[in-house]
Amino acid sequence: LSSLKVDIAQMKETDTTLNASISSLKEDMAHMKQATDTTLNASLSSLKVDMAQMKQTATTLKSSLSSLKTNLAQYNQNLQNLPGKWSPGSYCIFASGSCPTGFTRHEGHMLAISTYASTSNYIKVANFGDSKIRCHGTCGRWPKWFGEIYIVTCCK
Numbered sequence: 001l002s003s004l005k006v007d008i009a010q011m012k013e014t015d016t017t018l019n020a021s022i023s024s025l026k027e028d029m030a031h032m033k034q035a036t037d038t039t040l041n042a043s044l045s046s047l048k049v050d051m052a053q054m055k056q057t058a059t060t061l062k063s064s065l066s067s068l069k070t071n072l073a074q075y076n077q078n079l080q081n082l083p084g085k086w087s088p089g090s091y092c093i094f095a096s097g098s099c100p101t102g103f104t105r106h107e108g109h110m111l112a113i114s115t116y117a118s119t120s121n122y123i124k125v126a127n128f129g130d131s132k133i134r135c136h137g138t139c140g141r142w143p144k145w146f147g148e149i150y151i152v153t154c155c156k
Helices: 002-079
Strands: 092-094 104-113 126-128 131-135 147-155
Antiparallel strands (some): 104 147, 126 131, 131 147
């Protein structure tokens, strides 16, 4: 009987130890759950903040993209007016060398134009690309026939 009492006492002690271990494990699990919940809530809050920032960034990028599209359309429109790009329509420009693509060269002149005098008040020598105004021969050589005009254009 005494051996039985010892066994019962040991079982009670083991039961007390097991109950203490179970209580300790339950407390540890409760602490772990609380720590995990706190970490998950903090992570969720951080993700919500990040998502709000991403939405704001997306809105800003959409606005910037819209502005860039508007600017690009304006640049494309202005591109037609850049040097070397010619507006639609029919017109002529003074020639200076070969004509741009799409233009045809035209030349004309008036020679031996009668002027009042051959001085620089009446004939001012000038070049406009391939076009020019000048004296007919040597200025003053021919009475009353003093000037010449050469006009060279590119037309489309």
